[in-house]
Amino acid sequence: MFKTMTLGEISISAYDTAWVAMVPSLNCPDYPQFPNCLDWIINNQLPDGSWGDRELFLAYDRMCSSLACLVALQSWSVGHSNIEKGLAFVHENIFRLHHEVDDYMPIGFEVVFPTLLDDARSLGLDLPYDSPAVEKFRQAREKKLKRIPMELLHSRPTTLLHSLEGLHRIVDWERLLRLQSENGSFLFSPASTACALKYTGNQKCLDYLNLVLGKFKDAVPNVYPVDLFERMWVVDRLERLGISHYFENEIKECLEYVFRYWNNKGICWASSSDVSDVDDTATAFRLLRLQGYPVSSDVFNHFKKGSEFFCFEGQTSQAVTGMYNLYRASQIMFPGESVLEEAKSFSRSFLLKRKSENRIQDKWILSKGLKDEVNYALNNNWYESLPKIETRNYIDQYGVEDVWIGKSLYRMFLVNNDAFRNLAIENYNFCQSCHKREFSQLLRWYGIQRFQSLNFVPASAINTFFLISATLFEPKYSDARTVSTMCSILATTLKGLFHSVIPLEDLKQLASAARRWDPRILESSSKDIKHVFSILYSTVDTISQRAIKAQGRDISSYLRNEWRKFIESLLIEAEWSFNKYCPKLEEYFINAKITTGLRPVMLATIFFMGEKINENHFQHSSFEQALDLIALLGRVKSDVHGFYNNSSRNQNRLSCVSLYHGENPKRNAVEVFGHFESMMDETMKEIVKEILQTSNLPKQWTALVLRMTKTINFFFNKLNGSLPSFSHMSPYADLALFSTIGYQENIQDCTTQKYLFPDSLFMKKV
Structure with missing residues (x-):
């Protein structure tokens, strides 16, 4: 498993694949540059007529992915039966957007969804353009566009580069080319990069998409690479599941890889990024510091504005997991590290407030155990959490089927899997x-x-x-x-x-x-x-x-x-x-x-x-x-x-x-x-x-x-x-010494x- 680690193992995104499929051939614009992606869309429509995550129905994901696939098919006048079924799905399910939790809204949804509807209208697709749900997100888009600093967008790397397809009519693509990542992508988003390729024909964009398709064949994920993210979260899971001692050499290699890309402004999910986030930075900081790597807490000053901490610059809402991982990192504190004191206080207050509101749900992951994870962290400081008790709790919290939220739903196969559990x-x-x-x-x-x-x-x-x-x-x-x-x-x-x-x-x-x-x-x-x-x-x-x-x-x-x-x-x-x-x-x-x-x-x-x-x-x-x-x-x-x-x-x-x-x-x-x-x-x-x-x-x-x-x-x-008397064994002791988990026939004596x-x-x- 570890030997295959390169740039990350991640599931396919119908949404991003659709944007790649929309790109016209650089040599013959009447044909698609990536016809195999069109074939993938035709062959991977779900039975209900939608596209998206096969195992989990999230209206945001299904609706946005389906719209993108419909636009791609209509753009090339192929897959007519697929289009018919897809249109029926949208008409029948558009109302479900009203009932979804805001916290589960994918990245940039309020910008991308109305844009896709405009693209669909221009192609003559019969869709419920006047639906109340559509109007709701049109208003949200207009409100967000007024807040977007367009000059900033064109002048330095920001998270907005990840969702340029939602702004494709109003940005200056030639100026944006100066902000390409080293690998040719726009913040590692296949959809955003495909849109840039469509408008500019840029060779580096093409090289990036060919790289991704070389890995995933006929489709693309919602983000790539995810090399730092995968390594950090795998190490985190192994440690919390109590099995890190079986992988000491592999963990050392993972952390050395992460440390190679550590810098004083933080890191993100990919090694070649110029943008950082507090979630990945906090996780890297905690894992590296606990293994003796020289990492400074000053890095968190880059995620602090006034008395508050943020995950991404310019974010509109706070993520539970980002604050949860900041809280965990802040406890690995040296004397005099005031920024960690502030981070601990802020993140703990945020998590307690969310808990009191019964809103321990996150905009980046759908996890069966997140609520219990947060509760455990709030009730057990790092310096009093015994490893075996933490492991016993986390085995129950660990979700093999946990689904991550990007611009679409995705899965990290090396992070969540049956083998680890x-x-x-x-x-x-x-x-x-x-x-x-x-x-x-x-x-x-x-x-x-x-x-x-x-x-x-x-x-x-x-x-x-x-x-x-x-x-x-x-x-x-x-x-x-x-x-x-x-x-x-x-x-x-x-x-x-x-x-x-x-x-x-x-x-x-x-x-x-x-x-x-x-x-x-x-x-x-x-x-x-x-x-x-x-x-x-x-x-x-x-x-x-x-x-x-x-x-x-x-x-x-x-x-x-x-x-x-x-x-x-x-x-x-x-x-x-x-x-x-x-x-x-x-x-x-x-x-x-x-x-x-x-x-x-x-x-x-x-x-x-x-x-x-x-x-x-x-x-x-x-x-x-x-x-x-x-x-x-x-x-x-x-x-x-x-x-x-x-x-x-x-x-x-x-x-x-x-x-x-x-x-x-x-x-x-x-x-x-x-x-x-x-x-x-x-x-x-x-x-x-x-x-x-x-x-x-x-x-x-x-x-x-x-x-x-x-x-x-x-x-x-x-x-x-x-310690309680032997006849009144502490419930902690009973849990740690006597309570087994299920029945395993192959347990070594x-x-x-x-x-x-x-x-x-x-x-x-x-």
């Missing part, structure tokens, strides 16, 4: 079966290690696997999921231990044992201390042994050192509490970022994500900075949530909120909360910038940081900072997946 379903169900197996193994490990006997460990700790599996859901991350879950449960257990009533001296002994990595130091310690260290000791040892296979070297010193630092930071916090010491906020943060437990979890996980991690990576400043920022985010999220949402016991516990309020006593609760909201927002932007602008770190480290950031935000924003962690790991006694 079926692979997505099969992959999702395969992942489910693997996750269930891993969850079963972890339950056994959890039981054998007797976590349930430790009364300071929440019963829901095992449900951590839900968050991990919804974040690192791909099959290749099986061992990373296992390690991450085990380490997360260990971190939760240690925090619970230090927050319990264990004597400080026992906690100091635990820290000493961790420092020397020697359980014999704990011979005189309490049962709980011994139990917890025993779990930590054996689990870290097992992970270290398995990492030798994954990394080809011993990583035990890294893991032990991180757990030592984590335990020592918890001890510092315990000593502060015991001594009733109140640190300064800066001192608190230095220690508190470590007490989140994110460092030992993430540094263990990265060793099992498929890339070799070496000493240079750990010493890279951006590596450490990313860890520091994500730990800061986790700490502030936890403290703010604990202070404002939990019990008075948690409000009395040391936190950044209480310390900040103590240092700023004149600030009220709202101001304090606002301060930390702003801090979390800026920290998110800094994380995104740090991880996406550093090119010499492992790709999987970038993936892990971004996904763990999403996990933190999801945990506090969606789960209210707590998950036992064929190679795991570094065999069942014996989970049967090991401590």
